Amino acid sequence: MSVVIDLGASLTKIIGICDGVMISVVMSPEVIEIDRLTLDGQLNSYGKGAKSPRATVEYCFVGVKDRYYAVGDLAQRFGAFQRFKPLKIDAAVYKILAGISILAHRFELGQKYNLSIGCLLPPGELADCRLLEQQLISFLPHFDSPLGMMNVKLVGSCFHPEGAGILELYQNRQSANPQSKVGVFMAGHRNLTCYITKNGVVSDFASCDLGFNNWVKEVVKRTSGYKLEDLSVAIAKYWLKEDKAALQPMLRQKEEQAAEEELTRLIQVLESTNEIYCQAIFNWLDEYLPSDLEEVMISGGAADVLRDELVYYFDRRLPSREQLDGKTPIYYSDTGFNLPKLDVPAGCQSRMADVYCLWEYLMPKPQPKSVIKSQSKITTKAG
Numbered sequence: 001m002s003v004v005i006d007l008g009a010s011l012t013k014i015i016g017i018c019d020g021v022m023i024s025v026v027m028s029p030e031v032i033e034i035d036r037l038t039l040d041g042q043l044n045s046y047g048k049g050a051k052s053p054r055a056t057v058e059y060c061f062v063g064v065k066d067r068y069y070a071v072g073d074l075a076q077r078f079g080a081f082q083r084f085k086p087l088k089i090d091a092a093v094y095k096i097l098a099g100i101s102i103l104a105h106r107f108e109l110g111q112k113y114n115l116s117i118g119c120l121l122p123p124g125e126l127a128d129c130r131l132l133e134q135q136l137i138s139f140l141p142h143f144d145s146p147l148g149m150m151n152v153k154l155v156g157s158c159f160h161p162e163g164a165g166i167l168e169l170y171q172n173r174q175s176a177n178p179q180s181k182v183g184v185f186m187a188g189h190r191n192l193t194c195y196i197t198k199n200g201v202v203s204d205f206a207s208c209d210l211g212f213n214n215w216v217k218e219v220v221k222r223t224s225g226y227k228l229e230d231l232s233v234a235i236a237k238y239w240l241k242e243d244k245a246a247l248q249p250m251l252r253q254k255e256e257q258a259a260e261e262e263l264t265r266l267i268q269v270l271e272s273t274n275e276i277y278c279q280a281i282f283n284w285l286d287e288y289l290p291s292d293l294e295e296v297m298i299s300g301g302a303a304d305v306l307r308d309e310l311v312y313y314f315d316r317r318l319p320s321r322e323q324l325d326g327k328t329p330i331y332y333s334d335t336g337f338n339l340p341k342l343d344v345p346a347g348c349q350s351r352m353a354d355v356y357c358l359w360e361y362l363m364p365k366p367q368p369k370s371v372i373k374s375q376s377k378i379t380t381k382a383g
Contacts, residue, residue, distance in 0.1 A: 001016055001017070001018040001100070001103060001104070001107060001109060001113055001114070001115055001116070002016070002017045002018070002115075002116045002117070002118075002359070002363065003015070003016045003017075003096075003099065003100055003103060003115065003116070003117045003118070004117070004118040004119070004120075004355050004356075004358045004359040004363065005095070005096060005099055005117070005118070005119050005120070005355065006120045006162070006352075006354055006355035006358075007029075007089075007092050007095060007119065007120065007121065008029065008188060008189060008301075008351070009029060009188065009189040009190035009191075009211065009213065010029060010188075010189035010212075010213075010232060010301065011026055011027070011028070011029060011189075011301070011348065011351065012026065012027040012028070012029050012072070012095050012099065013025075013026055013348070013351065013352055013355045014026070014027070014099040014102075014103070014355070015342070015352070015355055015356060015359055016099075016100075016103035016106070016107065017359070018103075018107045018109070021107075022342075023103060023106050023107065024342040024343055024344050024352065025057060025099060025102055025103065025106075026057070026344050026345070026348050026352075027057045027060075027071070027072040027073075027095070027098070027099065027102075028057075028072045028073055028075070028076060029072075029095070030071070030072060030075035030076050030080035031069055031070070031071050031075055031080065031091040031094050031095060032069065032070050032075045032078050032079065032080035033067060033068065033069050034061075034068055034069070034070050034078055035068065036063065036068050039061060039068055039070065054105055054146055054147070055098070055101040055102045055104070055105040055145055055146040055147055056102060056105070057072055057073060057102060058072070058073045058074070059073070059074055059146060060072055060074060060098040060101060060102055060145070060146060061074060061098070061144075061145070061146065062094050062097040062098050062101065062143055062144065062145055063143060063144030063145070064093075064094075064097070064139045064143045064144075065139075068144070069094045071094055071095060071098035072098065089121060089125045089128050089129075089131070089132055092119070092121075092132055093132060093135040093136060093139060096117070096119070096136065097139060097140075097143055097145070097150075098145075100115060100117075100152065101145040101146065101147055101150065104147060104150070105146075105147055110147075111147055111148055111149065111150050111151055112150075112151040112152070113152060113153075114152075114153045114154075114155045115140065115152050115153065115154055115155065116154075116155055116156035116157070116363070117136070117154070117156070117157050117158075118157070118158045118159075118160070118358050118359065118362065118363045119132070119157070119158075119159050119160075120159075120160055120161070120162045120164065120165070120354060120355060120358060121159055121160070121161060121162065122161070122162055122190070122191055122193075122207070123161040123162065123163075123191075123193060123205070123207040124207060126159060126160075126161050129159035132159070133157055133159070136154055136157065137154055140152040140153065140154050141153065158362065158363060160358060160362060161193070161207075162186055162188065162191065162193055162354065163184060163186035163193045163195060163299070163354060164354075164358065164362065165353065165354040165355060165356065165357030165358040165359075165360075165361065165362065166184055166186060166297060166299045166333055166353060166354050166357060167184045167195050167197070167202070167297075168357055168358075168360075168361035168362060169297075169333060169337060169339075169353065169357040169360075169361065170182065170184055170197075170297040170331070171197070171200050172361060173337055180198075180294040180295050180329075181196065181197070181198050181203075181290060181292055181293055181294050181295075182196070182197045182198075182293070182294065182295045182296065182297065183195070183196055183289055183293050183295070183296040183297070184196075184197065184296075184297045184299075185285075185296060185297065185298050185299070185300075185303070185310075186299050186300045186303070186354070187211070187212070187281075187298070187299075187300040187301070187302035187303035187306065187310075188211050188212070188300045188301060188302055189211045189212045189213050189232070189301060189302065190209060190211040190212075190213060191207055191208065191209055191210075191211050192207065192208050192209075192210045192211060192281065192284065192302075193205075193206070193207040194206050194207070194285070194288060194289070196289070196290060196293070204288075204290070206288040208284055210277075210280055210281055210284055211302060212232070212236075212301065212302035212305065213228075213232065214277060214280070215235070215273060215274065215277040216228060216231055216232045216235060218273045218276065218277065219231060219235065219266075219269055219270060219273050222269045222272075222273065223265075223266060223269055225252055226250055230249070230250060231250060234246050234247050234249065234250045235270060235305075236301070236305050236347075237347075238267075238270070239270070239274070239305050239306075240304070240305055244263060244267070247263060247266055247267070248263070250266070251263060251266075274309075278306065278309045278313075281306075281310075281313075282313050285313065289317070293317060293318060294318065294319060294329065295318065295329040295330075295331070296314050296318065296329070296330055296331070297331045297332075297333070298310055298314075298330065298331065298332050298333075299332065299333040299350070299353055299354060300351070300354075301350075301351045303332075304350055304351070307332070311330055314328065314330050315328050315330065318330065332350070333350055333353035333354075333357075334349065334350040334353065339353055339356060339357075340356070342356065
């Protein structure tokens, strides 16, 4: 089995390929350590015994060296929440083990099989990829899961910085102006990343921690009582379509007039903090983008939410193109590149582009013949 995984701060995105068949999986990112006895007792209370031979996004844990970790939705049940201070790589191996367990169940591989893996990491954590590889080599031959004790052999691995798949997509598909100086901009839940290419070669690179969660945290500071994870979802849905109904579940006031006042106040905070957050992004881009940039490729969950703001910013910086009817060359991975539709929730489709292109362009593989529908059940978040 071949697996590619994007360890996003708000969503773990996974694609598995086996015998020409492709399966996509999206999981909540939480991980929490828990002792096995508590795990057994709590799982029974949910009507799923610890020996149930199935691994799903709602029900997955891993055990390594007598220590157990609930992952995804199950971790949320045990009180886990999104954490941004720890490095992504700190919990990466447990997310990977959970993801391949789910895929093994879906592909009916049993407990013993060979694995080739590709993984996207934050640029600042890529130097630690060998540590992650060593953890995989150590844990894969003997780890516990809902399917039982697994015996997986790692036969190949590669690690790339977030945005590498999108960069390859652009360079392989957008060849009309190979001499152009191009910016490839990724906006996720934790990080912003930008590559500058010239003549198809990366000439510069920058990354920072101004991801979508910065905006959400600022809203939390100016309000009170809102849960960070739920607010991330609500803000993303509201800002995409200006749909006040997306904010209704967040409201604490129950009386109609008080709830309406709370909603009005929340929207005012969203609008004022959006200006502050976007200005911080623009200041960072001003600092790192070359003045002679000619084209830009934009991707990532936060970029979807902030599409209007980013288009406005880049539209003022880039030269218009006659062959584009006077428009500026601003591209998104979900427009014009004809990436395949994976069976993930609609809000996750464009967010799968980076990990899909990691598979498509950076890993050796046979081409998939079909797509199996995912049974994922997740909460859509930006990033």
